[in-house]
Amino acid sequence: MKNTQANPKGIYTISNRLGDQANRAVQASEDRPNSLTSGHRACQGCGEALGARIVVDAALRAAKGQIIVVNATGCLEVFSTPYPETAWQTAWVHSLFGNAPAVATGVAAAMEVKGRGNVRVLAQGGDGSTTDIGFGCLSGMFERNDDVLYVCYDNQAYMNTGVQRSSATPPTARTATTPPVGSEPGNVFGTGKNVPLIAMAHQIPYVATATVADVQDLEAKVFKAMSMRGARYLHVLVPCPLGWGSPPRETINLARLAVQCGLFPLFEAENGTVTRATKIRQPVPVENYLKPQRRFAHLFKGGKPVDDRLARMQEMADANISRFNLLGHEETCK
Amino acid sequence: MKPFATVLEVGTSLNNHTGSWRTERPSYAHRLPPCNNACPAGENIQEWLSLAEQEKYEEAWREIVKNNPFPAIMGRVCYHPCENACNRVTIESPVGINSVERFLGDKAIRDKWAFDRPAAKSGKKVLVIGAGPAGLSAAYHLARLGHKVTVKESLKKAGGMLRYGIPQYRLPRKILDAEIKRIVDYGVELEVNKKVTNLAEVVESKAFDAVFLSVGAHIAKLTEFPTSPRSRVLDAVAVLRDMENREKPKLGKRVVVYGGGNTAMDVARTAKRLGAKEVTIVYRRTREKMPAHSFEIDEALQEGIKIKFLVTIKKYQNKKLTLGKMALDAKGYPQPTGKNETMETDCIVLALGQDSDLALLEKFPGLEIADGALKVDSRMMTSHAGVFAGGDMIPFERTATTGVGHGKKAARSIDAWLRKVEQPATEKHPLATAERLNKWYYAEVSENKRKLIDIAHRTKTFDEVQLGLSEAEALNESRRCLSCGNCFECDNCYGVCPDNAIRKLGAGKGFKIDYDYCKGCGLCAAECPCGCIEMTPEDI
Amino acid sequence: MDNFSQRIILSQNTWSANLTMFQIRFHGRGGQGVVTAAEMLSVAAFLEGKHAQAFPSFGSERMGAPVVSFCRISEKEIRLRDPVFEPDALIVQDPTLLLMPGLFDGLKSDGYVLINSSRDITELGLDDLLHRLPLGNILTLAGTELALKHFKRPMPNAAMLGGLAAMSGVIKMESVASAIMEAFAGAIGQANVAAAKESYEIVKAKRNALIASTRKEAIAC
């Protein structure tokens, strides 16, 4: 892990001209691969487009350009490869919504039998394809410890089809299939799937969570994952202005607040054990994170919480904070 | 043969210009950093800090001396309004700009850096009257602009209040001498012990094409109270000036200083160093109202100087000082209580402010003078064409840095006037306010403070109290600069653009926005730590 | 020729090439190696240069459930794919199946029946069949006992094949032995072969004894 404190300017920006040129972020380099190039059709301020470029660029750098990307159906695929134009600049394949991990397994197997183990395989999809429809294939890929880095770009709903609930949708969130009506408006409590923890239960070599709000951290995790063989899982929170009902310019800020409020803990795990959790640097109540998003607007009336649901969201955040020891100073290490 | 439609050539999306989706356009702006805005000498502080943080110290120094020829002096005596304005205070504490400036100034002396070559000779001659900060600054800037400058100084040595008002423990004379010498070496003719008594003569002689007046304010303001013949009442200006003589003033064991300004502190601390056992400052208001800088008061207190607040001098007879006690009224103003207290003292030093000696103007008609100060226009020119003025003698804040700023401004005006050109109006960017910062990106980093020599040492000698920063400390301190309102190439905009619409032009060259692909999401602006990206609506 | 004489004559004719196809149906329970028995028989036939086809009744049967498998043996290519409806031979690996209706359905009038049992046909209550079939074409063989004796597992299939070879002559004992060795390597294979061989001898002896006794009986008549 790159220690941001070592930054000579004491700042958390992607880099600055004083930084160590050799170790600067891929995203800061003039010759970065731009694996997902301009002209793609993502919405303004798309977190997924940003996340994908950061991840694939870093993976390309780590693998010295020898990368094959397998993409599940979803926003990322649709906005990047509408005939006759593709925004990808790397070897890339899209097959189906639910099979990206399996296709990646196949690609990795082909590379292995062909003696081209230097070619690394990265599979990616949104939360729908990862936590729901492709979950069986993902679990199989994990369980066999296939040599694939799987990256989930989590925007917490089926955005491609018009914002329907997925098993990654947080409680109370409004989606097209969990409207803010009835006795428990929005998505209900006590549901959802924590795929990073499930991935850990497969005892795979590496599991990590990250967001687009910290490019260096995200890149470092990709590099770490790429330094290993076997099944690796990276879960990246990518705010979606459309689905979250937030201004495009808030994409990164919201990802940051998700972390700082404790609802989205950043951690790494190796072989099923948490090895590191990123401390919250500027703790905020969940309200600060939820309020700017229209999908949570029904939690507030005239700026005040409508009922105890906000408190219950805070409880979830607090549970994360305590589980991963996100406050305090000592590093959480095994 | 690639299958039709299902297999696509890489990177072909570049044919699709998504910039047409944009309703707002980002652009890089330059905003005026608050430090620069606050600097009386008009230093481009952010720029030289940015050079310093790259360890380009000489370039940083050269950037300072474009505006101020005295980094080593200012790095000691300036009351740094820049730091008071610094946005970093909203994170933890301001950047120690002054200490970095001193580091650069000292390094310049040590490494014998000389000023840049002056501009081509103009053939014009300018007289500067008074070799204080304003006069020397004007002389330097005029020389830099190619003019022949003569400085006439009434006192023995150049420096004005820097020498005759600021104690050595705050400004060692070798530093002062070195920076003055550098100006002299630059070709400025300095004539000391040359008091100009009649400006009219000088102007009429036509020996000079322009004159800059900067005689300062060396006449102490006094106050009246009953004294007896044996009671010594001195003024601070004289005491401090006499400190430059071989024979130091004799103040006695017990000294009372009357006043609450920086001069009061200076003289009190000087008295202590001269051997006074008991030095007391008496001041009619409270500490909060004291005009002296807080750190000066602190340092004085550390050195054992006592301060009596809310007292005025009633009378001083036979070493017995009677003080009238004051109390704050409802509005917070001190009012006499009628109660007194007494104390013994060997002398009283009055530090109640200064006036300028404007005798040389008496025979020069048409100059506008109000409240003992000479009026100038926005170009620093008096109502007489070709006669300019600055420093403590014009109505303005009386600080050395202000004087330096006056000198610079006047020099540029004189230059324009001599060349008969309009002085270009300097474009002032909008202020880089703290609200525009994205503070998330700045870690809390505590200030690298200058150390003080120990108290025992301080109270016995005139050695410099404040030590300089080490190179490492100066470097780290310069790196605390937030670069408010101006790009410092942190790569945030480049890194966070989901559309790769920002082109990186290379180190030092900044960035360019490719509007063919920029969708106007505003992430670059939101995530710019220093607030240098503006979003403006597209013309429709 | 009376029915009795006909039975004697037929019983002396073992199966031969002039009959185009010989079809065997195996009955047993899941886990008794019924399918393997059919397969081993087909391999044995193959080793003799014949065409053979073995297939199970394609069930999803579990251990203990009744299972049927089939084998066809022919000099010519076997194209027929339907189940064996009219078997030339029936191998019953588990005598408890005798209670099952339709067990003997389609059995040819000159067919063979070999039942895994330590009892005799009459004891099993199959006198009807005994009288319908040519003499010596329905016998019992204590296959499970032999299996337990030779390799301590109640797997009577190899023994039954040995018995079938002795009874019908559709296959040679040596071919059965080779097929067993293909199916089971090493010591297990050897033990199975031993069981099959002993069965072969037992059945041969039983048949010879029967024929001899009846011949005597016939002469006596």
Add this chain to the structure above:
Amino acid sequence: MLKQVEGSHAVAEAVALCRPEVICAYPITPQTHIVEGLGELVKAGHIKDCKYINVESEFAALSVAIGSSAAGARSYTATSSQGLLFMAEAVYNASGLGLPIVMTLGNRAIGAPLNIWNDHSDAMSLRDAGWIQLFAENNQEAIDLHIQAFRIAEDISCPVMVCVDGFILTHAVEQVDVPDQKQVDAYLPAFVPAVVLDPKAPASVGALVGPEAFTEVRYLDHKKQLRAFDAIDRASTAFKSVFGREAGGFIRSYHTKDAETVIVAMGSVIGTLKDMIDEKRKQGHKIGLVSICTFRPFPTAEVGAALKDAKHVIVLEKSLASGQGGVLAAHVRAGLHEAIPLTTLIAGLGGRPIPKNALSEFVEKIGIPSSDELHFLDLKQDIVDGELKKTEEERNARLRNGAARGR
């Protein structure tokens, strides 16, 4: 080399001879023995440079094959029935991406009700998925078709499904001639993929294609299927020259020259039909057989030509298009002169035996009808009649109750 082995094992050996590089396996009856056999061959090192992957579902099995094939590895999988349906999405995807995957389909019925036995419902359900579908008559042909399948698939970049009747062939132990490696190597060139994922020559594979080009994509797919005829023909012709026996091709005719009644069928029932026809011919019936080996692309012209002189065509098929009739029959009808009556005989559904005698009786009874008819072989008429009657009665009772309540 002649061997007496189970069909599944023979298929596994044949696939092994084709030097697959990635094999994906998920078990389903009756395909299991094939992937078990291959698993053993890979694990024991008999197939060099081959990765055998036990996946978690058929969907994953074909998806892994899609990945490995797209990355340039010769890829194989096998399935049956529900398994094929579970991978249906990927079945279309593999062909849409033009990936030359070879898949064995151990044909089996589709539930509900659950049924593990043989029929052709599975193959028919995905007949339009863009795969080539070849049907094996016996285990020898099952072997031979697999060897040809890789060649055809890679020739035109199209996946091939080799349909082998579940249990009847997969579990039948019979004599097969397994070719040696040299022969297969001479016949099957190394795989040179048309589409390959390679960082050295990157491309985006699997784009989103909108209305502006989708018709063209589909048109080209259709053309590819038509081009497959040539590839299939080349493969079977070359096969004969290398291996010295006939296998594959589009259709085969058996005693059709003078036949008044011609049966059309595919798969393992062909053998039983041949035996039946031989018997009938001995009795003087002018009866013949057209067996379909290539179902996709469907050789309409060849079938039509083979049947042009028939007076009556009986299509015996192991699948039923509910509400329509016979799938194969509809295909045959398309190539048939309209004046020739066509009888659809649905048989062998869900593993129902197709006894030779029953076929013989059917042919006898039907004679030569004057128009198209649909029949079910060996249908237990009393049961279905009873059920239909019961259903009608119950419905009437419900309506009466409803009417009563309504009052």
